[in-house]
Amino acid sequence: MNSAWWVVFRKELLETLRDKRTLFVMVAVPVFLYPVLLIGTEQLFLFGARNLDAEPSPVAVIGDAPAALLDLVEASEALTLTAVAGDAVAAMRADQVMAVAVVGPDVDADDTRDVTLLFDAASDRSQRAHTQLRRVVEAWRDTILDRRLRDRGLPATFSSPVAVADSSIARPADMGGYTLGRVLPLLLVMMTVLGAFYPAIDLAAGEKERGTLETLMTAPVPPGAIVVGKFVTVALIGVTAAGLNLASMLLTFQTGALQVTEAIGLEVSVPLISVAVIFLTLVPLAVLFGAIFLAIAVRSGSFKEAQNALTPVYMLALFPAMLPVFPGIDFGPVLALTPVAGVSFLFRDLMSGNAGWLLGALVLVSTTFYAGAGLIFAARAFGNERVLFGGDDTSEVTADPWARKLWSRARPGRVPTPSAALGFVALIAVLFFFGGIRMQIAWGESGLLAAEWLLLLVPAVLFVALGRFDPGLTLSLRAPKAPHLLGATLLIAGALPVVWLVGWLQSFVLPIPWDLLEGLEELMTAQSVDRFLWLVLILALTPALCEEIVFRGVLLGGTRTLEPWRMIALNGLVFGAFHLSFQTVIRFLPTAMLGALIAWAVWRTGSLWVGTLMHFLNNATIVVLTSLPVVRETFSDPEAPPPLWLVPIGALALGVGLLVIVRSTSSGAERAAEGVPGS
Amino acid sequence: MISFSALSKCYGPLTAVRELTLQVEPGEVYALLGPNGAGKTTALRCLATLLRPSSGSAAVCGADVSVDPLRARRRIAFLSSSMGLYERLSARELVAYFGRLHGLAGAALTKRVDEVVELFAIGDFSGRLCGKLSTGQRQRVSLARALVHDPPVLILDEPTLGLDVLSGRTIHDFIVRERGRGKTILLSTHQMDEVDLLADRVGILRKGELVAEGSPTELVQSLGAPNLTKAFLALMSEWALVPEEGSA
Numbered sequence: 001m002n003s004a005w006w007v008v009f010r011k012e013l014l015e016t017l018r019d020k021r022t023l024f025v026m027v028a029v030p031v032f033l034y035p036v037l038l039i040g041t042e043q044l045f046l047f048g049a050r051n052l053d054a055e056p057s058p059v060a061v062i063g064d065a066p067a068a069l070l071d072l073v074e075a076s077e078a079l080t081l082t083a084v085a086g087d088a089v090a091a092m093r094a095d096q097v098m099a100v101a102v103v104g105p106d107v108d109a110d111d112t113r114d115v116t117l118l119f120d121a122a123s124d125r126s127q128r129a130h131t132q133l134r135r136v137v138e139a140w141r142d143t144i145l146d147r148r149l150r151d152r153g154l155p156a157t158f159s160s161p162v163a164v165a166d167s168s169i170a171r172p173a174d175m176g177g178y179t180l181g182r183v184l185p186l187l188l189v190m191m192t193v194l195g196a197f198y199p200a201i202d203l204a205a206g207e208k209e210r211g212t213l214e215t216l217m218t219a220p221v222p223p224g225a226i227v228v229g230k231f232v233t234v235a236l237i238g239v240t241a242a243g244l245n246l247a248s249m250l251l252t253f254q255t256g257a258l259q260v261t262e263a264i265g266l267e268v269s270v271p272l273i274s275v276a277v278i279f280l281t282l283v284p285l286a287v288l289f290g291a292i293f294l295a296i297a298v299r300s301g302s303f304k305e306a307q308n309a310l311t312p313v314y315m316l317a318l319f320p321a322m323l324p325v326f327p328g329i330d331f332g333p334v335l336a337l338t339p340v341a342g343v344s345f346l347f348r349d350l351m352s353g354n355a356g357w358l359l360g361a362l363v364l365v366s367t368t369f370y371a372g373a374g375l376i377f378a379a380r381a382f383g384n385e386r387v388l389f390g391g392d393d394t395s396e397v398t399a400d401p402w403a404r405k406l407w408s409r410a411r412p413g414r415v416p417t418p419s420a421a422l423g424f425v426a427l428i429a430v431l432f433f434f435g436g437i438r439m440q441i442a443w444g445e446s447g448l449l450a451a452e453w454l455l456l457l458v459p460a461v462l463f464v465a466l467g468r469f470d471p472g473l474t475l476s477l478r479a480p481k482a483p484h485l486l487g488a489t490l491l492i493a494g495a496l497p498v499v500w501l502v503g504w505l506q507s508f509v510l511p512i513p514w515d516l517l518e519g520l521e522e523l524m525t526a527q528s529v530d531r532f533l534w535l536v537l538i539l540a541l542t543p544a545l546c547e548e549i550v551f552r553g554v555l556l557g558g559t560r561t562l563e564p565w566r567m568i569a570l571n572g573l574v575f576g577a578f579h580l581s582f583q584t585v586i587r588f589l590p591t592a593m594l595g596a597l598i599a600w601a602v603w604r605t606g607s608l609w610v611g612t613l614m615h616f617l618n619n620a621t622i623v624v625l626t627s628l629p630v631v632r633e634t635f636s637d638p639e640a641p642p643p644l645w646l647v648p649i650g651a652l653a654l655g656v657g658l659l660v661i662v663r664s665t666s667s668g669a670e671r672a673a674e675g676v677p678g679s
Numbered sequence: 680m681i682s683f684s685a686l687s688k689c690y691g692p693l694t695a696v697r698e699l700t701l702q703v704e705p706g707e708v709y710a711l712l713g714p715n716g717a718g719k720t721t722a723l724r725c726l727a728t729l730l731r732p733s734s735g736s737a738a739v740c741g742a743d744v745s746v747d748p749l750r751a752r753r754r755i756a757f758l759s760s761s762m763g764l765y766e767r768l769s770a771r772e773l774v775a776y777f778g779r780l781h782g783l784a785g786a787a788l789t790k791r792v793d794e795v796v797e798l799f800a801i802g803d804f805s806g807r808l809c810g811k812l813s814t815g816q817r818q819r820v821s822l823a824r825a826l827v828h829d830p831p832v833l834i835l836d837e838p839t840l841g842l843d844v845l846s847g848r849t850i851h852d853f854i855v856r857e858r859g860r861g862k863t864i865l866l867s868t869h870q871m872d873e874v875d876l877l878a879d880r881v882g883i884l885r886k887g888e889l890v891a892e893g894s895p896t897e898l899v900q901s902l903g904a905p906n907l908t909k910a911f912l913a914l915m916s917e918w919a920l921v922p923e924e925g926s927a
Contacts, residue, residue: 007779011768018767018808211763215824218727219780220752561691 008229030248057129060084063103098129181351185344189321195241200293205306223382238286284367291374324348336362421558456546474557480607487660494654497646526627544616552611572596686735695721697887713884719867727757756825759836766810781828795823815846835866
């Protein structure tokens with residue numbers, strides 16, 4: 001066998017196995033460090049617990065303390081009765097006592113006496129003292145109860161008519177699988193992904209940094225063969241690391257080296273067939289991350305740069321892997337199709353012995369599919385000279401010192417680079433998130449108005465002015481023509497019902513925050529004309545101006561060097577993400593779609609005013625629909641589907657709008673000749 | 680042989696090479712001269728199929744670099760000072776790896792590797808990892824790597840950059856020897872003595888354009904300069920006096 005990918009693979013494997021760092025992560029960590037670390041942690045834990053139990057905790061009883069209670073405290077081996085002079089809380093803070101029982105005044109025969117137990121929930125010792133003290137106080141309570149029952153000639157069972165006992169049917173092995181199934185999937189995913197981490201960087205960015213990629217590319221080998229060879233190496237290292245980790249973890253647990261598992265009655269034995277299936281699932285996972293890491297690493301110029309680029313991806317991958325740790329999440333088809341999460345849940349079910357074939361197959365097939373997509377992504381990077389050798393150097397555009405930019409005039413034709421524009425929007429988003437929310441809390445609705453103008457519009461204008469960017473070109477400040485405005489109106493009229501339908505459809509998948517919606521409805525109801533106009537000002541006119549200048553102005557202006565579809569998709573995604581919050585995940589898709597549509601219209605017409613009009617019409621329509629109770633009743637029962645007859649009409653309007661704008665704008669080359677921004 | 684035909688390479692608004700047309704015949708050494716950023720490396724990389732020309736074309740022994748890059752690569756040895764070696768492979772392993780990538784296998788591969796190891800006097804350190812070699816030793820391994828498939832065309836991008844006199848001499852000897860074997864050789868350099876010593880013809884690049892071409896003697900004569908260095912400087916200063924217009 002001497003095909004090119006095989007030659008590349010053999011060489012990469014040989015070189016990788018000579019790399020001490022990779023060998024360490026792949027072999028040394030699981031084989032030695034793991035059991036040592038695990039057993040060490042357990043020993044430390046046991047040592048700490050013994051230490052806590054060794055000495056009695058000082059506690060105090062204050063108030064109207066009866067002798068019977070004091071005797072019980074003194075009799076307890078875990079507690080030492082200590083006298084406290086003055087403030088009990090102060091004595092606790094000074095660590096003189098770990099818990100204090102404050103006993104209320106004596107009561108009449110059948111009344112209830114109050115006892116308050118003071119403890120520090122942030123201290124292990126205090127918590128332990130609290131538990132012990134509580135036991136003693138409860139024992140004292142029981143003696144009083146016994147006496148009361150005796151005095152009335154009632155049996156002891158009188159006060160407990162029903163006895164409830166818990167009894168788990170889980171066998172020790174089930175418990176072992178259950179407990180292991182929560183922790184081990186995360187560890188396995190983590191180690192598999194980590195196993196692919198360094199080889200991917202070394203084989204892609206490292207090779208670029210050392211200048212060997214150029215050497216390799218002069219050999220008559222198609223880029224695809226190079227990617228496959230490298231990628232098989234990375235995936236193989238990932239799978240091997242995963243296999244060694246799995247074996248090492250299971251051996252550590254199953255040999256009974258852990259006293260804790262024995263002590264609490266866990267028995268760890270995962271059936272061999274489950275271990276085999278787990279290993280089988282790790283293969284596409286390693287493949288997926290091998291491909292993703294390679295594709296990203298090859299886009300970086302150096303080892304360090306690649307490490308910086310891959311670390312967030314690694315962290316992001318760990319989040320879905322963590323899901324099985326949280327209780328109450330059921331493994332279903334949606335999770336099975338979610339990258340990484342599916343694998344992690346399948347491991348959990350395999351370990352606790354109740355995995356289903358269908359979900360397992362879904363996980364395997366979907367992960368294999370994602371791995372294939374990742375591989376195509378990587379192959380494209382290796383076929384791209386800009387990725388391999390750089391060369392697209394537009395950084396000089398922003399290389400001037402800021403001080404000089406301040407004092408000179410805008411340069412015609414100068415626009416921000418994509419990274420400068422994206423950086424600016426990221427900064428604005430952070431500013432708006434922290435500053436804007438504070439302003440809204442402080443000044444209410446006026447705060448919202450102020451935040452839009454001061455934190456969006458003003459920074460955007462400053463950015464263009466200080467960066468000496470050509471304002472007309474960067475912000476697409478071209479006067480619109482009548483057909484543009486007509487097209488824009490049709491587009492937004494058509495998009496409204498379509499987006500509404502999308503929003504309604506996604507309500508089947510994503511939860512709707514009803515509380516929030518009801519709050520908004522209240523806020524938006526207009527009882528007077530003045531109130532209605534105010535709502536239009538803060539919710540429609542202001543965003544149409546302030547958000548457009550940021551997103552369809554600076555962002556669109558700065559990303560024009562990208563391919564049009566990328567530029568428009570990016571604009572929609574960033575716009576959707578800007579409107580995202582914890583409660584409003586449901587807004588993302590509709591907002592992103594509208595953002596992309598507006599971005600297209602502004603790019604095509606070269607006029608920001610077209611975007612402003614569309615944004616205003618969209619928001620104003622929503623204000624009208626929700627602020628007038630009569631209209632709201634008819635249209636916006638949030639649980640009902642949108643009026644379906646509107647959808648085809650909307651689609652038609654959308655189509656006509658697109659046509660009007662396409663017809664009224666010339667082709668790319670002609671627009672470039674006319675000096676249209678964005679051509 | 681090598682032929683460039685109106686080849687241009689642009690990076691966004693910047694044109695690195697503009698309508699370059701030249702030919703190098705078998706048994707000829709052609710030196711590309713020019714200041715930093717003149718487009719020498721870009722032109723050589725286009726020929727080595729590492730970069731795709733924006734317009735125009737280039738061919739190696741009839742194989743068009745854009746149409747059939749793999750066929751072109753089989754006919755060239757590309758060597759550049761920026762090219763690295765695999766640090767964790769031994770010198771012999773590295774040469775054999777490139778031999779395999781060029782389709783050699785079995786006894787033929789072993790024979791050829793032995794040949795180049797001997798040719799470039801690598802024998803003493805052929806088992807040592809490349810990461811542990813000296814600069815001069817690395818350069819010899821690079822040559823062996825580039826030549827393992829014995830191609831008819833050599834493209835050398837500043838091959839003696841950063842080398843001491845002795846190692847530089849090894850490269851010069853190699854170039855003379857390969858010319859004698861009928862190889863087509865295109866090299867870029869900053870060193871005038873190298874050009875004097877080796878080049879049959881010289882092309883001078885300025886801002887991506889070929890502004891002068893001929894044998895070293897012809898160039899010196901046509902510019903009325905006492906030597907090639909002066910001739911080169913004269914060409915460059917002439918350019919420095921020319922106003923910016925039209926040269927961007």
